[in-house]
Amino acid sequence: MPNPTAAMLVIGDEILSGRTRDSNMNHLAKALTDHGISLQEARMISDDHGVIVGHVQALSGSYDHVFTSGGIGPTHDDITAEAVAEAMGAACGIRDDARAILQAHYDKSGQELNEARLRMARIPEGATLIDNPISAAPGFTLGNVHVMAGVPKIFEAMLEGLLPTLTGGAPMVSASLRIERGEGDIAGPLSTLAEANPDVSLGSYPFTQNGMHGSNVVARSQDAAAVARVMAALQKLFPTGT
Amino acid sequence: MPNPTAAMLVIGDEILSGRTRDSNMNHLAKALTDHGISLQEARMISDDHGVIVGHVQALSGSYDHVFTSGGIGPTHDDITAEAVAEAMGAACGIRDDARAILQAHYDKSGQELNEARLRMARIPEGATLIDNPISAAPGFTLGNVHVMAGVPKIFEAMLEGLLPTLTGGAPMVSASLRIERGEGDIAGPLSTLAEANPDVSLGSYPFTQNGMHGSNVVARSQDAAAVARVMAALQKLFPTGT
Structure with a gap:
């Protein structure tokens, strides 16, 4: 069975x-690869309501999962929650469960849950909250769209909680061989090997080190035996990586 | 007049x-911002012919420029040139001008211009070559699509040659203020300031340092005077960044 598919939306003008x-x-990408979910594309887009709505609709209809990062903080440019809600046809407002989480967090730190911070309790109806162990304000899953924070530490912590709840497939197995020859020298035999092994994705990634041209050849498949077979053939073609 | 718009396609399974x-x-993104071209979105996609064709068509029809990186080397997984040619309705084959560039390069280095390396002379009909001062194999511009290498040093060198040939608009002017308060504390006044200055894009980017929550507030506009006006207002609202 093919692995579940996914796309990512990175939301934020500061990226662009x-x-x-x-x-x-x-x-x-690394976490999904390990979990057996196949990331098919990623899009970086701006903090614009209509833009976010359009991309969420396009991707949520095309992939098993959509992961978003960015735009769920307390400031005026944090508009992801409303846009995702609209894209998925859900209402969005302050939700009691999210408010309670924020209230407890700010009570503990002696800060006020003011109007701006309360914006972080805007969660679409029907969404499941995603835990934020760093700064409390939750992400959410609505349909097949998982909405997370843009700050990397918080994004990573949210994902760590979310991922085990998603069904993964067979993790991709990969192996690589560093070959100290330019791509142009190895491309012919590599192409023949790739054609003979359609179940293995064979990629070649050139590098230059101290003026020497080399290639990292990576074999990837859900079938560990197939990867091993291709790696053995590679090593035979290019003994000791040369 | 609004600045020219652009999108980017990052092509390669190894990214995903x-x-x-x-x-x-x-x-x-940084180079375009400096040149006065507005990067509106970026997509990371896989080394798949049909996928590349679809995205090139979607983006080249929506933006003034499309920049691609990746997939123009000599190996079997380098399929960008053909896909872009098909997307734009052009034929693609070994072109004499590109072959001459490669021949001169490999003659000089005493390497053979073999069949694999010759793949790098496949250039769509009607395309203009983009100079590659690092490893000779050229990129190309076809219509509004600029096709460049994935290896960062080569991508950057190609872009450096290409960018001065493209008409830019007024460069975006930006200024930022580091405020040592959490976003929740500054969001209210920030929102009022953003509403009062619709010609300036005002973004807030939270950070955490030694347990302290702060925000970098960035004002961006083509109008330098407007940025200065907003920064003055910001400094008045949050004296010495607190």
């Missing part, structure tokens, strides 16, 4: 202006 | 598996 370098996509 | 962390998107 280059001011902030996203790290959540790479973290999610 | 999490094995490789993309850095080209952030580099492009």
